[in-house]
Amino acid sequence: MTFLAPVTLTGRLVSLEPLAVHHADGLEEAVQDGAIDRLWYTSAPPPDRMADDIAGKLAQAARGAMLPFAIRRLADGRLIGVTTFCNPLPAVPATEIGYTWQAASAHRTGTNTEAKALMLAHAFDHWGCRRVAFRATWFNHQSRRAIERLGAVYEGRIRQDRVLRTGEVADTAQYSITDGDWPAVRRHLEALLAR
Numbered sequence: 742m743t744f745l746a747p748v749t750l751t752g753r754l755v756s757l758e759p760l761a762v763h764h765a766d767g768l769e770e771a772v773q774d775g776a777i778d779r780l781w782y783t784s785a786p787p788p789d790r791m792a793d794d795i796a797g798k799l800a801q802a803a804r805g806a807m808l809p810f811a812i813r814r815l816a817d818g819r820l821i822g823v824t825t826f827c828n829p830l831p832a833v834p835a836t837e838i839g840y841t842w843q844a845a846s847a848h849r850t851g852t853n854t855e856a857k858a859l860m861l862a863h864a865f866d867h868w869g870c871r872r873v874a875f876r877a878t879w880f881n882h883q884s885r886r887a888i889e890r891l892g893a894v895y896e897g898r899i900r901q902d903r904v905l906r907t908g909e910v911a912d913t914a915q916y917s918i919t920d921g922d923w924p925a926v927r928r929h930l931e932a933l934l935a936r
Contacts, residue, residue, distance in 0.1 A: 744831045744834060744836075744868055745805060745826060745829055746808075747759040747802075747808065750863055752815075752855045752856075752859050753934070754815060754850070754852050754934075755815060755821075756812075756813045756815060757811070757812055757824065757859060757860070758813055759808075759810060759811075760798055760799065760802075760811050760823065762792070762795060762799070764795065764811040765791050765795055767811070767820030768791050768820050768822070768823065770819075770820070771819070771844040772786065772791065774821075774844035775844060775845020775846065777843075777844065780881075781907050781909075782881040782911070783842055783881065784841075784906075785823075795809075798825065801827075806827065807825050807826065808826040808827075809823065809825040810825065811823060812824060814852060821846075821847040821852060822842050823840065823841065824839075824856055824860065825838070826838060827840060833870070833872065834868055834869060834870050835870055835872040835873065836864055836873055836874070837873065837876065838857065838861075838873060838875055841884075848883075854891070854934060860873075861918065861930070865923045869920075870920065872917050872918070872920070873917065874916065875888045875915070875917070875918075876899075876914070877913065878903065878905065878911050878913065879911060879914050880911065888916050889916070890933075891918070892918065892922065892926040892929045892930070893918050895915075895916050896915045896917055898912050898914055899914075900912050
C-alpha cells in the first residue's frame with residue numbers, strides 16, 4: 742500500500758473519510774458546536790475560514806505531506822471534526838497524527854479514541870510504521886490528556902517551535918507510540934472502546 746494514499750477508515754462509532762471540499766458545510770457546523778475555533782491553542786479554523794483550511798490541507802495532501810480526514814459520527818451521520826496524518830517520514834517509515842479537532846458534543850464519547858485506534862492500526866499494520874508521533878500545544882491540556890490516555894509516551898517539551906494562528910509563539914508537548922508499543926497500546930484501546 743502506498744504511504745499516505747487516501748483511504749476510508751471505518752469503525753463502530755466513526756468513519757474517517759478523505760477530506761474533500763464538499764465537507765465544508767458540515768465542518769462549519771461542527772466547529773461551532775462548543776465554539777472550538779475560539780480556543781486560542783487549537784488548530785480548528787473559524788467557520789468563515791473552513792473552506793480555506795480545507796484547501797490548505799488538500800494542497801498539502803497533493804504534495805504528499807498530509808493525509809487529511811473528515812470525521813463522521815456513524816450514529817447520526819454528522820461530521821464532527823478533522824484529523825490528519827502529517828509530517829511523514831517514508832524512509833523510516835514514520836508519521837504524525839495531528840491537526841485534530843472535534844465538536845464539543847463529541848468529547849468523551851469514544852469518537853476520538855476510535856479515530857486514533859483506526860489511524861494507528863493503519864499506520865502500523867498497513868504502512869509498517871516504526872513510530873507515530875503526536876504533538877500538542879503545551880497549554881492544550883485537554884489534548885495532552887487525550888494523547889496520554891491513548892498510551893503515547895511523553896518525549897518532552899519543545900520550546901518555542903510553533904506559531905499559533907494568534908501570532909503567539911508557543912511550546913509543544915511531544916509524544917510517540919512505536920511499533921514495539923503498538924501491541925499493548927492496541928489492547929489498551931480495545932479495552933477503552935469496549936467500556
